[in-house]
Amino acid sequence: MAEVVLKKVEKVYPNGFKAVHGIDLHIKDGEFMVFVGPSGCAKSTTLRMVAGLEEITGGEIWIGDKCVNELPPKDRGIAMVFQNYALYPHMTVYDNMAFGLKLQKTPKDEIDRRVRDAAEKLEITDLLDRKPKEMSGGQRQRVAVGRAIVRDPDVFLFDEPLSNLDAKLRVSMRVRISQLHQQLKKEGKNPTTIYVTHDQVEAMTMGDRICVLNYGKIMQVDTPINLYAKPANKFVAGFIGAPAMNIHEAELIMDxxxxxxxxxxxxxxxxxxxxxxxxxxxxxxVWFGIRPEHIKSSETNPNKEEYVTGKITVVEQLGNEEFVYFHVSGTEYISRLDPMKVQGVAREKKYDFWFDLDKCHLFDFESEENISL
Structure with missing residues (x-):
């Protein structure tokens, strides 16, 4: 496998629109890196530039010890899994997975070994004789992943591979892909993976590190726990986390x-x-930010002196937790409460909360950088 390094990478379209603004990024050998961000943030464009499917207009892309700017996709040592599966409809699963190896003139016995090994890892051995139309979306996506595995590439590239699946399948497939990454590591293959998603839950649960993008710029690159607990700026703070962090305009004063x-x-x-x-x-x-779980019921901490009384507008009950929306002086906040520990939370009621200010964040009003870390 190989590390992937982007040096001042830019993408400017013929109409002058600059989609990617001088990205610098070092993805380590064997790392599972996730690109995440809102629609239009250039995460897929950046991935396609690494793959060679999109021409770069500035900077360098290195895979291992090679600058691949001028190399076609087939010579970059990558395998890509697309959002729409991209399977050949007239071929069986076996032939879909074997097709790339046949083009490389790989010996038949080696093709058979690789295809059956990948099928076993993905639990699709019993599907090898089927055609894509005879399978579910989740099964087709496993085949697409298997087709990438058999090529034994230096780098795996995933472009929103689960976005066409229903919620339950997305969960099972993200677990399967994570397990597969760990399994390949144990076999000494040390796969380097770049995974693009707009789903922050996928990003947080799958990535060794996450690269948060916005408008073609890197906002922060860090581990999932650091992105959540130590956001570098207001954008990352508001984007990572569900429900989103409460962020409001404020002023620092002496009182x-x-x-x-x-x-x-x-x-x-x-x-x-x-x-x-x-x-x-x-x-x-400044900008004041606090996560919903750090706005707590006054019942859970009677030693706190400063309570905030808010009027509850909505209570979303999820069984193990509840999201409580409330207003204070016309400003809305969201609190995440444990229903087993609190009493009397109901719509239209007034309720006392306390803000765990040890966990709050403050951001520069102009630059939006976190000034409280």
């Missing part, structure tokens, strides 16, 4: 000799450690 956040009628005093990090912003506008 009772303490640094506090003044946000939509509330004055929230910051813990000393957090206050010291942002004291240079006192008197300035």
């Amino acid at each position: 009772k000799d303490k640094i506090a956040v003044k946000v939509a009628g509330l004055v929230l005093h910051l813990p000393e450690a957090k206050a010291q990090k942002v004291k240079r912003y006192v008197g300035k506008k």
Whole structure:
């Protein structure tokens, strides 16, 4: 396998639109890297440039020790799995998986060994004689993955491979792909994988690291837990996490000799450690962010002095948790509560919450960079 390095990679279309803005990225040998971001952020365009399906207009792409800018896709040592499966409808599963190897004039016994080995890994051995129209979407996607595996590439590329599947199948397939990656590692193949998705749950559960993109720029590259707990900027904070982080315009002020956040009628005093990090912003506008699970019921922490009373507008009950939407001075917040630990949460009621300000985030109002890390 091989590392993938992007150096100042750009994509400018003939009409002058700049889709990718000088991306620098180092994907380590054997790493599972996920590209995630909203529609139009250039994640698929970047993947297609790595594959050689999209011409780059600036910078360099390296796979292993080769600069592949001028190499056609077939010579880059990559295998790609597409969103729409891209199977040959007139061929059996076996022939679909074997087709690329036949073009490479691989010996028949080696083709058979690779196809049956991949089919066993993906639990599709009993489908080898079927044609694509005789299978479900999930089965077809497994075949598409198997076709990539048999080529034994340096790099696997996945372009939103699960977006056409229903919710239950997406879960089972993302688990299968993650298991496959680990299994290949144990066999010493150390697969380098780039996986594109718009689904942050896929990104958080599958990636060794995640590259968050927006408008053709990298917002942050980090492990899933660091992206969630230590977002580098307001965009990452708002994009990663479901429900999304509560983010509102605020001002840092001095109140009772303490640094506090003044946000939509509330004055929230910051813990000393957090206050010291942002004291240079006192008197300035900032963005205040706090995740739903860090807005808690006052019942769960009776030692807290500062309660926030809000009027509940919606309660979404999910069994093991509930999302509570409430208003304070006309501003909406979302809280994630444990229904087993709280009482009396109901629509149109007033309820006392407390904000765990040790876990809040503050962002520069102009640059939107996180100033509280």
